[in-house]
Each structure stands twice: as structure tokens, then as C-alpha cells.
Amino acid sequence: MNPKHRIVLIALSVLVALVAIVLLLPEESSERADEPSVSAGQTGAAPPSRREPQPTSPEADSAPPPPTRIVLAGGEPEDGVQEINVTAGEVVRLVVSSDSPDDIHLHGYDIERDAGPGAPARFRFEADIEGAFEIESHVAEDAGLEPLIANLVVEPG
Amino acid sequence: MALLAHAGDLAGGRSDLPIPEQLFGVAAAVVLIVSFIGLAVLWPTPRLEQGGFRAFPRAVSRVLLSGPAAVIFGAAGVFLLGLVIWSGLTGVQVASANFAPTFVYVVFWLGLVPVSLIFGDVFRAFNPWRAIGRAVAWVASVAARGPLPAPLSYPERVGHWPAVAGIFAFAVLEVVASNGTVPETVAIATLVYSAATFVAMALYGVEAWCDRGEAFGVYFNLFSRISPLTRRGDELGLRRPLSGLSELTAGAGTVPLLAVMIGSVTFDGASEAPVWTAVVPDLNDFMASLGLSPEKALEATFLVGLIGAILLVYGFYRLGIAGARSVGGALSGERLAKVFVVSLVPIALAYVSAHYMTYLIFQGQAISFLASNPLGKDGVDIFGTAGNAIDYSVLGATAVWYWQVALVVVGHVAALTLAHDRALVVYDEPTLAVRSQYWMLTVMVGFTCLALLLLSQSNV
Numbered sequence: 001m002n003p004k005h006r007i008v009l010i011a012l013s014v015l016v017a018l019v020a021i022v023l024l025l026p027e028e029s030s031e032r033a034d035e036p037s038v039s040a041g042q043t044g045a046a047p048p049s050r051r052e053p054q055p056t057s058p059e060a061d062s063a064p065p066p067p068t069r070i071v072l073a074g075g076e077p078e079d080g081v082q083e084i085n086v087t088a089g090e091v092v093r094l095v096v097s098s099d100s101p102d103d104i105h106l107h108g109y110d111i112e113r114d115a116g117p118g119a120p121a122r123f124r125f126e127a128d129i130e131g132a133f134e135i136e137s138h139v140a141e142d143a144g145l146e147p148l149i150a151n152l153v154v155e156p157g
Numbered sequence: 158m159a160l161l162a163h164a165g166d167l168a169g170g171r172s173d174l175p176i177p178e179q180l181f182g183v184a185a186a187v188v189l190i191v192s193f194i195g196l197a198v199l200w201p202t203p204r205l206e207q208g209g210f211r212a213f214p215r216a217v218s219r220v221l222l223s224g225p226a227a228v229i230f231g232a233a234g235v236f237l238l239g240l241v242i243w244s245g246l247t248g249v250q251v252a253s254a255n256f257a258p259t260f261v262y263v264v265f266w267l268g269l270v271p272v273s274l275i276f277g278d279v280f281r282a283f284n285p286w287r288a289i290g291r292a293v294a295w296v297a298s299v300a301a302r303g304p305l306p307a308p309l310s311y312p313e314r315v316g317h318w319p320a321v322a323g324i325f326a327f328a329v330l331e332v333v334a335s336n337g338t339v340p341e342t343v344a345i346a347t348l349v350y351s352a353a354t355f356v357a358m359a360l361y362g363v364e365a366w367c368d369r370g371e372a373f374g375v376y377f378n379l380f381s382r383i384s385p386l387t388r389r390g391d392e393l394g395l396r397r398p399l400s401g402l403s404e405l406t407a408g409a410g411t412v413p414l415l416a417v418m419i420g421s422v423t424f425d426g427a428s429e430a431p432v433w434t435a436v437v438p439d440l441n442d443f444m445a446s447l448g449l450s451p452e453k454a455l456e457a458t459f460l461v462g463l464i465g466a467i468l469l470v471y472g473f474y475r476l477g478i479a480g481a482r483s484v485g486g487a488l489s490g491e492r493l494a495k496v497f498v499v500s501l502v503p504i505a506l507a508y509v510s511a512h513y514m515t516y517l518i519f520q521g522q523a524i525s526f527l528a529s530n531p532l533g534k535d536g537v538d539i540f541g542t543a544g545n546a547i548d549y550s551v552l553g554a555t556a557v558w559y560w561q562v563a564l565v566v567v568g569h570v571a572a573l574t575l576a577h578d579r580a581l582v583v584y585d586e587p588t589l590a591v592r593s594q595y596w597m598l599t600v601m602v603g604f605t606c607l608a609l610l611l612l613s614q615s616n617v
Contacts, residue, residue: 013193017186088554108171108549130554131171155174156555 067093067122070150071116072102075140082150086127088157094123094135094148100141106152108133125152171549173515176558182449184562188569190606192598195573203573203581205403208396211390218393228417231288237265238285240345245344248532255340256531257350259523261347262331262338265373267517270509271286273377277386280377281367286354290363308362311369316409321417323350323372326469332428333459335452375414379405379502383571399575402502402584409494413471419604422508426611429538434460437501470604474501476594477600484592486584496583497597500576504604507568510573511561511612515552522547561612569605573598 071078075098086092096104096113097120104121105112108129113121131151141147176184183211185421193250212218220226245257270277281287330346332339337343346350348374358366367374382401389392405411427433437458444454478494522545525531537543545585552560576597577590584590 010194011572013190017190042212110546129550130174131214131549131557132174133171154554156553 031086057144064091064093067095070094070096070098070135072096072098072137072149075102075137075145077149081148084150084152085155086152087155088127088130090127092123092125092127092152096121096123096135098137103138104135104149105138106133106135108152114140127152128154130154160355161463170519170547171515172252173557173561174554175614176562176609176612178613179480180558180562181609183388184566184609185606188566188602188609191570192333192573192602195570195577199574199577201580201581201587203576205397205400206582207260208387208400208404210387210394210396212389212392212394214390218391222388222391223395227282227288230282231285231291234283234285235288236465242344242347244531244533245340246344247348248340249534250340251533252340253523254527254533256524256527256533257340257343257347258338259520261343263520264524266327266331267509267513268521269377270380270506273381274383274506276381277377277384277388278381280374280381282369284374285369286351286358286371287363287367288433290355290358290367294363309360310363311361311365314409315370316411317369317375317414318410319370320372320375321410321414323370324352324376324414324421325417327372328417328463329460331454332421332425333463337457338543369408376418379414380506381417382499383503384508399503400573402499402575403578407498412474412498415498416467416471416474418505419501419508420470421463421609422505422512422557422612423470424466426464426512426614427466428459428462430611432616433594473603474498474600477596477603480596480599481593484589486586486589486593492584493593496579497576499579500583500597500601501604503568503571503575504601504608507565507605508608509567511564511608513561514564515557518552519547519549562609565608565612566607568608569601572601572604576601 047115068082068084070082084092084094094106096102096115098104098115101114101116102121103112104115104123106123108131109125111123111125113123115121131154133154134148135150135152136147137149139148140149207295230330231450241257241260244255248257250256253260330342334342354366354371357370364529368378371373379402382405383399384394384401385398386425387396387401424433440458440461441454444457445451447457449457475490478490478497479496481493482488514613526545529540529545530537555602577594580590580593580597581587584593
């Protein structure tokens with residue numbers, strides 16, 4: 001390859017770099033714009049619509065969000081397996097009620113709570129480990145059933 | 158099903174968050190730019206053909222390669238092999254409480270990859286099957302009071318095919334079999350593999366089989382060729398990183414071996430992604446309609462996915478080779494495929510390390526408490542570490558993202574470098590060499606973007 005070719009190729013790569021940066025910049029700023037609404041507003045209240053931007057009022061920011069509720073019937077979550085999205089450092093409150101005695105385990109954080117009729121399992125902890133974590137029913141697991149009841153997703157702040 | 162999903166079986170813990178879109182875009186752009194600059198400025202004469210070996214002081218080699226050292230390393234390997242079989246058969250049958258599954262899938266299979274990468278072919282010294290084979294040969298030659306009859310010569314056309322079968326079988330156990338992490342299954346698979354290995358060693362000789370046929374020896378040896386540490390005759394020393402791969406003579410089965418290595422990681426990553434979960438129900442219904450039980454139908458579905466991913470990787474590579482062949486030169490496609498296959502080794506390394514890095518870091522910690530109580534019996538605590546727990550906070554999600562992307566990009570650059578160097582060796586005309594690299598570049602960019610795409614898929 002002669003020097004001329006090299007100059008052309010280097011010029012080409014600089015061009016690609018510039019195009020890439022230009023393409024990426026607006027995307028980044030738009031993502032930033034709707035990020036707070038995703039994380040602050042709904043702490044898993046309605047997981048299927050979590051991608052939709054949700055208007056956040058100033059009051060919603062000051063008052064602590066309501067705890068995420070999971071209702072188990074016969075060991076299975078009534079609304080399907082939820083995805084609970086939080087940002088690292090947030091205090092997570094989670095209430096799991098069940099119509100039968102159960103043992104709810106949040107992996108990774110390794111917190112276990114008993115649940116039963118009239119006495120839901122209550123979790124309250126600071127989400128200080130980033131990553132995705134499974135929340136499982138040990139009673140379902142021991143019975144050979146699908147133990148997963150929800151996923152906790154902790155995004156970096 | 159998949160190993161990443163098996164995390165739940167082993168200890169259940171933390172899984173990675175998908176890399177954000179911006180990072181994906183930046184990484185892909187960097188890969189393209191680096192590739193173009195690489196084409197422009199890479200060296201015009203081959204440099205990796207001569208490794209530039211520099212020996213360590215004699216004393217180092219003399220100690221590490223001595224007979225007693227070989228016996229100690231081999232005995233350690235045999236001890237661990239025995240521990241896996243014993244704990245798998247007699248221990249508690251819970252994947253997360255038994256030594257065998259975590260040791261085999263995490264410490265051995267994943268942990269030896271970075272070890273080989275840094276320290277060279279360490280597994281060869283610890284290989285329990287090789288150690289037993291050599292010990293048996295030594296006892297037999299003493300008993301026979303003379304040299305043993307020479308083994309059969311290893312057939313060229315068999316080449317790496319036994320290793321292909323071995324790594325594929327391991328991948329099936331890892332990502333397809335629903336009972337793959339049951340301790341007893343792990344122990345039985347280990348026993349079956351050991352028996353097959355001993356028969357093959359008796360036929361073809363211990364060293365010949367370990368070099369070409371023994372799946373794990375071949376697997377870790379491929380990665381160790383990237384390492385700057387090596388052995389030449391009875392000397393240990395340093396060489397240029399990657400130069401060990403230039404010395405690899407690819408034979409029958411080498412290309413399929415790399416396709417299995419990359420394809421199985423691809424499938425493990427894709428098996429949690431929408432592209433795969435969308436076809437699972439249909440495929441599963443079809444399997445069930447063939448009269449399979451629900452569990453078997455799901456296994457058959459995953460087996461189809463695994464084989465499909467491997468064929469996809471193989472086909473994509475062969476497509477690139479067909480392109481490289483079209484630029485001219487008198488080289489056949491078969492020959493070119495073998496010449497350039499070494500450049501897939503850094504790609505395979507990037508796939509394995511980016512996907513399983515956190516799994517190794519987190520689940521690997523479990524070995525500290527499992528080793529202290531290998532059978533998972535109540536009240537056993539040999540080293541006083543049975544009460545340890547996995548610390549999931551050692552690495553933040555952002556750090557994980559940057560590491561994953563960096564590993565993929567570095568693998569890409571290494572692959573590009575190797576392919577370029579190989580091209581300069583096999584083509585007489587430098588212009589043909591460069592033109593063949595446009596095709597190889599396309600293959601590399603394809604593999605690298607696939608790796609990034611897999612990392613950006615949600616896995617919950």
C-alpha cells in the first residue's frame with residue numbers, strides 16, 4: 001500500500017468517526033431527557049409500559065413513591081413476572097402478599113422474608129448493588145414449579 | 158436452560174444489564190475506525206512468524222519442568238478430578254451446595270481461560286488425564302522391563318475432530334440439558350469423558366491424544382497461544398503475544414472447532430434475547446408434536462438453536478473465505494480457511510470473556526465456601542470458610558459495560574492483526590494480501606458487531 005492510499009484511508013476513518021459522533025450525540029441527549037421519567041415515576045407499578053415516558057409532577061419527586069406490590073395466588077404472581085426498575089442508591093420498598101405460606105427470596109442482595117395470608121412479606125432496602133436480580137418463591141421452587149415472581153433491575157445512577 | 162440462566166441453579170445472583178445503546182454505537186464506530194486505520198498502517202512484512210523467543214534464567218525452567226514438579230502438578234489435577242467425581246456422586250444433589258458443578262462450569266471451564274491467556278498452557282501440566290496416562294505408561298514400562306509397543310500413528314484426517322465432539326458435548330450439557338448442573342450428572346459426564354480419553358490414549362499415545370484429541374487440552378491450548386509465556390524444548394521463556402497462534406498447524410476439524418466455540422457462546426447469549434424467545438414457542442410446539450415429553454421437547458428446541466448458531470458462525474466464516482478467495486491467487490478455499498482460522502481464536506476469547514466475565518467473578522467466589530464443604534453436608538467446614546457469601550458489589554454495572562466492550566474491541570484488533578500477518582505469509586503478492594483482507598475485515602466486523610449486539614440484549 002502506498003502513502004497516498006494510507007492518507008485516503010486515514011481521511012476516511014476520520015470521516016467515519018465524525019459521522020458516528022454526529023449520529024450519536026442527539027440520541028444521547030434525547031435519552032437523557034426521558035431517563036428521569038422512567039426511573040423516578042414508576043417503580044414497577046405497571047411494568048409493561050415502562051418504556052413510555054411518564055409525566056412527573058413536582059409532588060411526585062418529593063413524596064416517596066408507593067411500594068411495589070406483588071400478589072401471589074397459588075404461588076404464582078397474579079400480574080405475571082414484573083420487572084422492577086430502580087436507580088442505584090434508591091430505597092426500594094416491596095410488598096409481596098400471598099394466599100398461602102411462602103418464603104420470598106431476593107437473590108444477590110440475599111434477603112429472605114416470610115409471606116402468608118394476611119401477613120405479606122415486606123422488603124425495604126437501599127439498592128446499592130447494580131445489576132439484574134431474581135425474586136423467587138422458595139415454596140414454588142421446592143414444589144418443582146417456576147419460582148420466578150419478579151426481576152429487580154438496578155441501573156447505575 | 159442456558160448457562161447464564163443456570164446462574165439461578167448454582168447460587169442465583171446477579172446478572173448483567175444490557176450495555177446501553179450509546180456505548181454500543183461508540184464501540185461499533187471505534188471498531189470500524191480501528192479497522193480502517195489498521196489496514197492503512199499495518200506492517201508490510203510478516204512479524205508474528207518468528208516469535209522472538211527469549212528464555213528465562215535456567216534455574217526457573219529447571220525447577221518448573223523437573224520430574225518432581227510434573228508429579229506434583231499432575232497429582233493436583235488428579236486430586237481435583239477425583240474430588241469432582243466423589244462430591245458429584247456422594248454429595249447433596251443441589252447444584253448450588255455441591256462442589257462439582259461450580260468447580261467444573263466456573264473454576265475449570267471459565268477460570269482456566271484467563272489463566273491460559275496470561276500464563277500460557279498451564280492446563281497441560283495439571284491435565285489429570287495426561288498425568289494418569291503418563292503414570293500408567295511409566296508403570297507398564299517398568300512392569301514390562303522395556304519400552305512399550307509404539308502406539309498407532311494419529312490419523313491426519315481425524316485432526317481436531319475428537320475435540321470438536323468433546324467441546325460440543327460439553328456445550329450441550331452446559332446450555333441444552335435441563336439436568337446439566339445436577340451434581341450427579343456432572344460426575345457421570347466426567348467419568349464417561351475420562352473413560353473415553355483413556356481408551357483413546359491407549360490407542361494413539363498420551364501426548365498425541367492430548368495435543369490433538371483431548372477436548373479441554375486443545376481448548377485451553379488455543380487460548381494459551383495468545384500468551385507471551387511459552388515453553389520451547391526444555392526452556393520456559395517469553396515470546397511475542399499472538400505469535401503462538403501463527404505456529405498452529407490447522408488440520409481437519411480446526412475450523413469446526415472454532416465454530417463450536419464461538420457458536421455455543423453466541424447461542425448462550427442469544428437464548429435470552431427476543432430473537433430467540435420469539436421462535437421458542439413455535440419450535441417447542443413442533444417438537445412436542447413429534448411425541449416428545451415437554452422437558453425433552455424443550456431440550457430438542459435448544460439443541461436445534463445451538464446447532465443453528467454453530468452453523469451460522471461456520472457459514473459466515475466460510476462466506477468471508479469465499480470472498481477472500483475471489484481476489485485471486487492460487488490458494489484453495491479449504492487452504493485459506495485453515496490459514497485464517499487462527500484469527501478466530503482472539504474472537505472466541507472476546508466472546509467467552511465478555512459473556513462470562515461477571516459470572517466468573519461472582520460465581521467464582523462460591524468456590525471458597527464450596528471447597529470448605531464439598532459435599533454440602535451439614536456442619537462440615539474444612540477451611541473455616543463455609544459461611545462465606547458472594548459479594549456482588551465488587552464490580553458496578555458501568556465498569557462491567559466498559560470491560561465487556563473493551564474485551565470485544567481488543568479481541569477484534571488482535572484478530573485483525575493476526576489475519577493481516579497470515580495474509581502476508583501466504584500470498585506472494587502484497588496487493589493480493591491486502592485485497593484478501595477486505596473480506597477478512599468484513600468477517601471480523603460482523604463477528605464483533607454480533608458480540609456487541611448480544612451484550613446489548615436484555616437478559617431478564
